[in-house]
Amino acid sequence: EAGVAQSPRYKIIEKRQSVAFWCNPISGHATLYWYQQILGQGPKLLIQFQNNGVVDDSQLPKDRFSAERLKGVDSTLKIQPAKLEDSAVYLCASSPRDLYTDTQYFGPGTRLTVL
Amino acid sequence: RKEVEQDPGPFNVPEGATVAFNCTYSNSASQSFFWYRQDCRKEPKLLMSVYSSGNEDGRFTAQLNRASQYISLLIRDSKLSDSATYLCVVRGVSGNTPLVFGKGTRLSVIA
Numbered sequence: 001e002a003g004v005a006q007s008p009r010y011k012i013i014e015k016r017q018s019v020a021f022w023c024n025p026i027s028g029h030a031t032l033y034w035y036q037q038i039l040g041q042g043p044k045l046l047i048q049f050q051n052n053g054v055v056d057d058s059q060l061p062k063d064r065f066s067a068e069r070l071k072g073v074d075s076t077l078k079i080q081p082a083k084l085e086d087s088a089v090y091l092c093a094s095s096p097r098d099l100y101t102d103t104q105y106f107g108p109g110t111r112l113t114v115l
Numbered sequence: 116r117k118e119v120e121q122d123p124g125p126f127n128v129p130e131g132a133t134v135a136f137n138c139t140y141s142n143s144a145s146q147s148f149f150w151y152r153q154d155c156r157k158e159p160k161l162l163m164s165v166y167s168s169g170n171e172d173g174r175f176t177a178q179l180n181r182a183s184q185y186i187s188l189l190i191r192d193s194k195l196s197d198s199a200t201y202l203c204v205v206r207g208v209s210g211n212t213p214l215v216f217g218k219g220t221r222l223s224v225i226a
Binding site for chain 2: 107
């Protein structure tokens with residue numbers, strides 16, 4: 001079974017530029033998550049989708065971050081404009097069934113460096 | 116007080132040693148508890164869930180103490196391949212609440 005796919009794996013941009021990340025969850029997984037993991041910290045949830053609806057985006061900095069999952073499958077996360085403190089690994093994860101499933105499967109992440 | 120707190124380590128132990136990590140959580144209403152493992156520059160992976168009665172998976176034993184609001188992970192007979200960061204993870208009152216990750220505890224097993 002294929003895992004969670006993410007691209008790109010690495011991205012270097014200058015501050016104030018825009019960037020977008022893509023995630024394709026495991027086939028059939030209804031729940032999709034985007035996390036931000038800053039060096040030395042645990043992952044922090046940015047947004048959670050159930051199919052194509054947003055379940056939780058309370059920690060998403062909405063002035064600069066946006067995410068969508070239009071057809072309930074793959075998802076994109078965008079940052080516009082980027083700040084230095086956005087340098088982190090952006091992890092996508094998916095869960096197989098519904099909101100009450102505990103196991104999350106993570107993708108390899110996108111490592112973002114903002115200069 | 117942070118939601119989930121862990122000693123960041125590093126814990127440097129010889130092969131064959133027994134090592135234990137603790138984690139405390141602030142929300143007494145939390146319902147689900149886990150340990151995830153994260154290798155260097157890799158994604159987190161579920162190691163084991165933590166149940167009230169305690170649970171064991173081979174060399175790994177997890178315990179939950181609800182009264183004191185802490186979770187522990189015990190690793191017996193440490194292997195070189197156990198070297199990783201161990202993330203304590205807590206979920207709130209229902210499946211609708213997000214997982215909250217601790218900062219992780221780094222373990223290095225030395226030959």
